[in-house]
Amino acid sequence: MESVRVLSGANTPCNSFPNSVRAKVSNGRVSGQVGFAPLWRLRRRRRNGGLCLRLTGSVLGEGDESGLGLGGSSRDRDDDDDGVDRIQIQTQTTQSSGVDQRKKKQQLEKGLILGTERDGSGSVIGFHLIPPPGEIELSDSHEDAVIDEVRETEDIDGEETPQTRATYNVVFVTAEAAPYSKTGGLGDVCGSLPIVLASRGHRVMVVSPRYLNGTTADKNFAGAVDTGSCIKVHCFGGVQDVAFFHEYREGVDWVFVDHPAYHRPGNPYGDIYGAFGDNQFRFTLLCHAACEAPLVLPLGGFTYGEKCLFLVNDWHAGLVPVLLAAKYRPYGVYKDARSILVIHNLAHQSAINSEVSKPGKSGEVVHLVTESLGVEPAATYKNLGLPSEWYGALGWVFPTWARTHALDTGEAVNILKGAVVTADRILTVSQGYSWEITTVEGGYGLQELLSSRKSVLNGITNGIDDVDWDPSSDRHIAVHYSAEDLSGKVQCKIALQKELGLSARPDCPLIGFIGRLDYQKGIDLIQQAIPEILQDDVQFLKSSSMFQVMLGSGDPQYEDWMRATESAYKEKFRGWVGFNVPISHRITAGCDILLMPSRFEPCGLNQLYAMRYGTVPVVHGTGGLRDTVENFNPYAREGHGEGTGWTFSPLSKDIMLSALRVAIRTFREHKSSWKGLIKRGMQKDFTWETAAIQYEQVFEWAFVDPPYVS
Numbered sequence: 001m002e003s004v005r006v007l008s009g010a011n012t013p014c015n016s017f018p019n020s021v022r023a024k025v026s027n028g029r030v031s032g033q034v035g036f037a038p039l040w041r042l043r044r045r046r047r048n049g050g051l052c053l054r055l056t057g058s059v060l061g062e063g064d065e066s067g068l069g070l071g072g073s074s075r076d077r078d079d080d081d082d083g084v085d086r087i088q089i090q091t092q093t094t095q096s097s098g099v100d101q102r103k104k105k106q107q108l109e110k111g112l113i114l115g116t117e118r119d120g121s122g123s124v125i126g127f128h129l130i131p132p133p134g135e136i137e138l139s140d141s142h143e144d145a146v147i148d149e150v151r152e153t154e155d156i157d158g159e160e161t162p163q164t165r166a167t168y169n170v171v172f173v174t175a176e177a178a179p180y181s182k183t184g185g186l187g188d189v190c191g192s193l194p195i196v197l198a199s200r201g202h203r204v205m206v207v208s209p210r211y212l213n214g215t216t217a218d219k220n221f222a223g224a225v226d227t228g229s230c231i232k233v234h235c236f237g238g239v240q241d242v243a244f245f246h247e248y249r250e251g252v253d254w255v256f257v258d259h260p261a262y263h264r265p266g267n268p269y270g271d272i273y274g275a276f277g278d279n280q281f282r283f284t285l286l287c288h289a290a291c292e293a294p295l296v297l298p299l300g301g302f303t304y305g306e307k308c309l310f311l312v313n314d315w316h317a318g319l320v321p322v323l324l325a326a327k328y329r330p331y332g333v334y335k336d337a338r339s340i341l342v343i344h345n346l347a348h349q350s351a352i353n354s355e356v357s358k359p360g361k362s363g364e365v366v367h368l369v370t371e372s373l374g375v376e377p378a379a380t381y382k383n384l385g386l387p388s389e390w391y392g393a394l395g396w397v398f399p400t401w402a403r404t405h406a407l408d409t410g411e412a413v414n415i416l417k418g419a420v421v422t423a424d425r426i427l428t429v430s431q432g433y434s435w436e437i438t439t440v441e442g443g444y445g446l447q448e449l450l451s452s453r454k455s456v457l458n459g460i461t462n463g464i465d466d467v468d469w470d471p472s473s474d475r476h477i478a479v480h481y482s483a484e485d486l487s488g489k490v491q492c493k494i495a496l497q498k499e500l501g502l503s504a505r506p507d508c509p510l511i512g513f514i515g516r517l518d519y520q521k522g523i524d525l526i527q528q529a530i531p532e533i534l535q536d537d538v539q540f541l542k543s544s545s546m547f548q549v550m551l552g553s554g555d556p557q558y559e560d561w562m563r564a565t566e567s568a569y570k571e572k573f574r575g576w577v578g579f580n581v582p583i584s585h586r587i588t589a590g591c592d593i594l595l596m597p598s599r600f601e602p603c604g605l606n607q608l609y610a611m612r613y614g615t616v617p618v619v620h621g622t623g624g625l626r627d628t629v630e631n632f633n634p635y636a637r638e639g640h641g642e643g644t645g646w647t648f649s650p651l652s653k654d655i656m657l658s659a660l661r662v663a664i665r666t667f668r669e670h671k672s673s674w675k676g677l678i679k680r681g682m683q684k685d686f687t688w689e690t691a692a693i694q695y696e697q698v699f700e701w702a703f704v705d706p707p708y709v710s
């Protein structure tokens with residue numbers, strides 16, 4: 001996918017509108033915006049004979065914003081007597097090394113015909129699209145055209161094969177979106193899925209906070225400019241002024257909600273002292289602002305309007321469907337909008353805090369109330385800016401065992417619960433997890449409610465950003481490699497061992513772990529197993545010559561343990577405490593095995609990255625891990641073997657160690673089987689394109705049913 005911004009050039013009427021022309025070229029389709037007229041959903045068409053002014057240029061590479069210039073001359077002026085000037089856009093891709101194959105293809109885009117828009121004095125103030133009859137299909141974001149259909153009449157070979165699919169105005173609401181903000185997988189998903197949906201013709205906005213924490217991370221927001229739009233949010237007993245910043249990048253409108261509550265040291269949710277005490281306030285603001293953004297922000301000249309599809313991610317965005325139902329629809333606003341709740345992690349709701357979850361006497365998971373994470377005392381309901389009669393949607397009562405004292409009635413407001421009740425549909429990030437959340441073990445108290453909504457509950461396995469995570473072009477790793485030529489992988493391993501101060505031993509298995517240091521991730525199992533893995537224990541297959549590296553941050557007790565383990569096993573163990581994206585790429589490339597003993601895993605991205613990098617996953621068979629890692633069977637396919645890793649179950653230290661032993665024996669003694677495992681994993685399709693098609697199906701279903709009303 002090429003993403004370009006067309007800057008206005010000399011000698012053209014566009015001179016007075018720098019940055020007013022933007023276009024994206026993807027799979028033979030041009031989308032973007034020109035002047036105040038959105039071009040999204042324009043398809044490539046060839047025209048004989050150009051009209052008027054012509055835009056020409058080259059796509060120089062990812063992120064290049066000056067690739068196209070606007071050229072033109074007087075002879076290009078359109079003298080048709082219809083009173084509009086016209087422009088032809090022509091883009092051509094030039095090759096740049098190391099980018100995705102798709103980027104290496106030359107593309108020629110012709111024939112987008114535009115008209116100018118003039119003010120009363122006759123000055124050009126923008127451009128409109130003028131579709132030649134029967135040649136160009138287009139729509140804009142006017143409300144009556146929000147949901148339209150893309151007719152795809154050409155297949156890859158240029159054959160005429162009519163297909164129709166709907167496109168939507170999609171509004172993601174999320175607490176994090178990479179590369180602007182990321183603490184885990186939520187950021188990855190909300191940073192990459194929107195781009196893929198936009199490339200498929202949808203108009204996509206992502207609304208998240210503009211976090212400024214006084215570190216170099218603030219520069220992530222440098223490309224976002226103040227829109228000048230400011231709204232007043234009535235909540236928490238006062239009126240808050242909230243501003244919007246905006247960046248148009250890779251076909252997506254990235255909208256950042258600005259308020260002083262987002263400007264403080266720490267990550268999006270907390271600092272070294274724990275979760276911020278005002279998170280309910282901070283994310284209430286986000287939700288109110290996200291509901292207003294499609295109505296008030298004229299992005300590219302037009303608002304998104306009311307007929308939107310909100311994708312609300314986890315509890316932080318959970319007030320959005322409640323606000324639509326309680327605050328807007330009763331007044332006839334958003335009556336045709338829909339909302340889909342996307343659950344990335346049910347444990348990230350509420351006082352149900354995974355870091356302090358413990359197995360109870362009868363086997364159920366007991367959660368202690370320590371932090372405010374979306375469940376707050378019932379008295380805080382009045383702060384949310386909702387009509388009082390809607391309390392029931394969010395009202396929640398803790399089971400008796402979870403109450404803190406005899407007089408505690410357990411009454412609370414649970415924002416995610418409100419979203420489960422009011423969202424038009426619910427999605428989880430794998431099919432396995434969509435079932436697990438309806439069980440006592442995985443439902444965190446919401447299982448019955450979720451079961452009652454089974455008819456609108458689906459699971460779609462996450463994709464990965466296959467440009468960012470590509471061993472053949474990854475800028476963070478020492479040597480590039482591919483499934484066809486694996487020689488660079490061992491170089492990456494040696495480079496990693498050197499970087500970490502371990503002896504360079506390509507023959508010794510190197511086991512990696514990357515992730516939040518959290519009870520969810522099964523760190524305690526690794527803790528228990530480390531002595532057996534690293535001590536000179538004959539049971540563990542020459543374990544004296546095995547290495548383990550862990551990268552993670554989170555629970556301080558696990559961070560301390562990693563530091564202590566590194567001191568105890570200087571020759572064999574490295575524990576990198578912190579959040580470091582380049583290192584995470586190097587570990588993914590340099591290790592032989594990625595260990596993921598997650599207690600539960602809604603999808604999991606690291607095992608997908610690992611497989612793409614030829615690193616064999618050994619995972620607990622749960623949720624998305626079970627859905628994505630195929631257990632190795634050396635005897636299948638007449639001895640050629642099948643599978644991409646090992647899934648073990650049930651979750652225990654001993655079972656995990658058994659799986660690791662088998663993996664290590666295969667690494668050492670069955671080289672061809674190991675190579676087969678690597679190659680099969682690398683050839684798996686985990687791209688977002690596949691997931692996006694499934695998302696579109698769910699979008700369609702969302703609009704088949706009427707919206708939620710009380």
Ligand SMILES: Nc1ncnc2c1ncn2[C@@H]1O[C@H](COP(=O)(O)OP(=O)(O)O[C@H]2O[C@H](CO)[C@@H](O)[C@H](O)[C@H]2O)[C@@H](O)[C@H]1O
Pocket residue numbers: 183184185186188189344345429462514515516551552553578579580581584601602603604605606624
């Ligand atoms: N210390 C560190 N340094 C650098 N990078 C680090 C890091 N710690 C974690 N990461 C990165 O953060 C991401 C974590 O993604 P996961 O899907 O594994 O977990 P998470 O539990 O946060 O996400 C939740 O949401 C996602 C998305 O839906 C689900 O896949 C998942 O199951 C669910 O728990 C990966 O990109 C990983 O490389």
